Amino acid sequence: MPKKSSSTKNLRSALRIDPEDGVVDLADYSPRKITTGPDSRKASLAALEDLGAELVDLQTRLYADGVAGEQRSVLLVLQGMDTSGKSGVIDHVVGLVGPEGTHIRAFKKPTEEERAHDFLWRIKRELPGPGMIGVFDRSHYEDVLVTVVHDQIDDAERLRRYRTINEFEAGLVAAGTTVIKCFLNISYDEQRERLLARLDDETKNWKFNVDDITERRMWPEYQKAYAEALAATSTEVAPWYAIPSDRKWYRNWAVGVLLRDTLRDLDPRYPKTDLDIPQLKRRLAPPN
Amino acid sequence: MPKKSSSTKNLRSALRIDPEDGVVDLADYSPRKITTGPDSRKASLAALEDLGAELVDLQTRLYADGVAGEQRSVLLVLQGMDTSGKSGVIDHVVGLVGPEGTHIRAFKKPTEEERAHDFLWRIKRELPGPGMIGVFDRSHYEDVLVTVVHDQIDDAERLRRYRTINEFEAGLVAAGTTVIKCFLNISYDEQRERLLARLDDETKNWKFNVDDITERRMWPEYQKAYAEALAATSTEVAPWYAIPSDRKWYRNWAVGVLLRDTLRDLDPRYPKTDLDIPQLKRRLAPPN
Incomplete structure (x- = not known):
């Protein structure tokens, strides 16, 4: 059940999907109702714009950390029905970070080469490097969604894949990647x-x-x-967030804040270097 | 020799590197002197900002074309000495297009896996798909620059690689990729x-x-x-441009205009679809 909260500080806990007894009922998650955050398009756009500079600063620090040997990164997974706004989030939120700091990959219907491998093969090739924000427009979750709806895998395989995914993501997190999974939740009517x-x-x-x-x-x-x-994959280490997405401005703001809060928690800092700056400056001086 | 021109229309011909008798003398290409385009930081920033919307529109059309089956794309190759501004161009020019339309890859010192393959292997894996603008921050040219300076390849291999590169790029162009190669030309003093x-x-x-x-x-x-x-690789189908890069604002403006002019020439248009729109609308109507 989604928690009620009026504070932006708690956006993550407000939007997080916490299965009860292993079950998620999507009726509990409104595509439209806003429990926390700005309540108008105008306020939302202004808040998102303010986020831009902070996102750039945080990602730059994370990257600087990476150059100094830290192995931290962020992976934003975007899933949702057609028209739910995966591209919109990438343009309006991820775009704020700037192209140098992000690695974006849209996963389409698997190619012949991709189908010749296990379903995580193409995913593992596109993980973010140290200091980067990786973004998946669709993801390995397609392999437990489309395949299920179209009866391409049976129940045993579906359950096996959930376990494989959970183990894979736990490994990512253990290796330093913070995983943010967003279900862009739109209504049937809004899709029309x-x-x-x-x-x-x-x-x-x-x-x-x-x-x-x-x-x-x-x-x-x-x-x-x-x-x-x-229900099967919203885990402690890699939870899902249900993003109310019938209103594009709220959706963008919410994903922006999730990303910002995640980066803030990582608290990346410019590394201390052991450069001998006066000596380096002498070496750079032009000869007399 | 660079040509003189006062018209933005001719920026490509003004900046293009045309070897004379197979030779390029970099002394002919000033890192600072401006032969065409805005002559102040302010004018340049304003002009670049104006480019943004047009770049987005042109790339969206190119992508729409791609969805309809056209196979055209653009590849922007950025080369230059340390601090010449490859990242700056990506943030300030490529960033204008938005993340959905660009595929950016920085090529660093080759990994062990990359070294186990021929030098174009890692390049071929990162080519832009239909409708996309690919951007290389360093590229296959590192393999005829760093390797030459550090005596890792001999003259025969260097010449062989030039030919391999020319054949590779001619193939890209024949397959629908327009290749724009920019040498970000900075001076020794500016680097200091x-x-x-x-x-x-x-x-x-x-x-x-x-x-x-x-x-x-x-x-x-x-x-x-x-x-x-x-000199060896500025070809008719995939020419090099020398971008005066001592001034960041001129460098960004010039690459932006090269990209814009290239896209304009491709003249991408929204494809005609054979959708039966009235029928589709009926199918989408809610049941009474």
Whole structure:
């Protein structure tokens, strides 16, 4: 059950998915209702803009730490139904950090080469290096969502994959990567509006795929697959957050704050160097 | 020899490196003198900011084209001495495009795995997909620069690598990738100032590597290696541009305009779709 909180300080605990007796009921997580944070588009955009400089500073420090030998990084996993706003978060939130500090990868339908390997193979190749913020637009979770809805794997394999994922993520965390998993939670009605908008705008027609309607018909199956996957993989070390995403401005603000708070907790600092600065300056001086 | 031009329209021809009788003399290319474009920091920043929206629009169209089956992409290769501003270009120019449309890769000293393969292996894994702008912070050119200065390859191998690179790039271009290669041209004196700045600012100390001074001592050898490599690989299909880079604001503006002009020439358009929009809208309508 989501906790109620009016303080931004507790955004993570307010949005975190905590399975009760191993079960998640998505009805407990509103795509629209705001329990904490700004309550208008304007306030939200202003707050997000203020976040930009802090995100850049924190990531730069984390990277500097990495150059000095620390192995810490952050991995932001974005999952959600079509139109839920994975690209929007990347453009409006991750974009604040700047391209040098982020490693972004969109995972599409697996290629032939990718299918020839286990489902984590392509994931492991795209993990963030020290000091970097990695961002996954879709992820290894597709392999316990699409595959389940389309009956490509059976129950035993599904459960095995949950365990594999939990072990994999626990290993990442142990090696210094903080994992933030965001379920961008939109409603069935909001998805309709966004699909219609793609049809109404000629410059967005190309984003429309007729398959989107077929997948939309399986909405209840997807909700069930999400609920089960979230319940099985929202762990202490790598929890899921349900981001109310019917309002784009709230969604962006919330992911921005989760990222900022995570980085703040890491408290990255510019490393002390053992440079002999006066001597180096002499060496750099032009010859007389 | 660089051509003189006062028109922004001709920036590419003004900055293009055209070997004469197969030779490039870097003395012909000033790191500081501006032959075309804005002549003040303020004008330059304003012009670059104006470029942002156009770059986003052009890249979005190129990507939409890619979804519709076109295979066009752009590859921006950034090379230059330490402190020449490769990261700065990525943050201030590539950052304008937004993270969804760019694929950025910094090539550092090759790893053991990378060294076990031919020098283009790691490059080929990071090429931009359809509709994307790929950006290389250092590149396969390190393998005809660092290796030459440090006597790791002999002349025969160096010449063989130039040919391999030219064939590789010609293949990229034939397959739909427009290649823009920028040599960020800074002076020996400007490098000193930038290295000193890293020593003077505690939050920049971590960027300072004592090896940078050792490499700096080989400035003439690097200039020679660059001149030879640029002469051998500035081809009709994949030319090099010498970007005057002693002034950061001019450097950023110039790369931004090269990128913009390249995208304009590609003239990407939103694809016509064969969607039956009225029918799709009916299918999306909620049941009565």
